[in-house]
Amino acid sequence: MSTTAEPGLRERKKAATRHALHDAAVRLATEHGYDRITVEAIADEAGVSRRTFSNYFGSKEEALMYGDFQRVQSLIESVRSRPATESPWAALTAAAASFNSELGELDPQSVAQGRLLRAHPALIAAQVQTFAGVERELAAEVSARMSEDDPRGVRARMTAATFLVALRVSLNMWLDAPAGTPLWSIAEEALATAGRGFE
Known part of the structure; x- marks a missing residue:
């Protein structure tokens, strides 16, 4: 596999994870209300860990x-x-x-x-x-x-x-x-x- 293709794949995976977290946050906030959602709930909804969430977003x-x-x-x-x-x-x-x-x-x-x-x-x-x-x-x-x-x-x-x-x-x-x-x-x-x- 070419080394030039690997960064592109990594970036696509990062973008997909970032989008999944954003979509999960909006979905949960819309369904349950902004005050009732947590970072943990967003991470769970997106199927990632709390630590992964923190790698992408601060809040x-x-x-x-x-x-x-x-x-x-x-x-x-x-x-x-x-x-x-x-x-x-x-x-x-x-x-x-x-x-x-x-x-x-x-x-x-x-x-x-x-x-x-x-x-x-x-x-x-x-x-x-x-x-x-x-x-x-x-x-x-x-x-x-x-x-x-x-x-x-x-x-x-x-x-x-x-x-x-x-x-x-x-x-x-x-x-x-x-x-x-x-x-x-x-x-x-x-x-x-x-x-x-x-x-």
């Missing part, structure tokens, strides 16, 4: 947030693939539109997770922490596209943060909207409103 909140983290990482990759000539906000908006088209309507598990987030302060705090790291990464992409000076990186960070807030507000509004309301119809308006100071 049940982190396991629950993994889906959101993955989606935002995919969005950042979409921003990176935009033409270098696009302004920062144009690239962010176009990447969001493209990502939304690929994503389609959120699956029931994602909707259930969104409702859980709004109901529990601990999950909101975990979301803020997750997005703080993503914000820095996104700000670096914004900075690379800026034509004006931004020595402290203030404008780049503000642009990234505003973009992520617009997406989060859109999702929360969509969860309250009548069934059948397209998520992008809300997100597009939110991004256009938020982007007035960054175009």
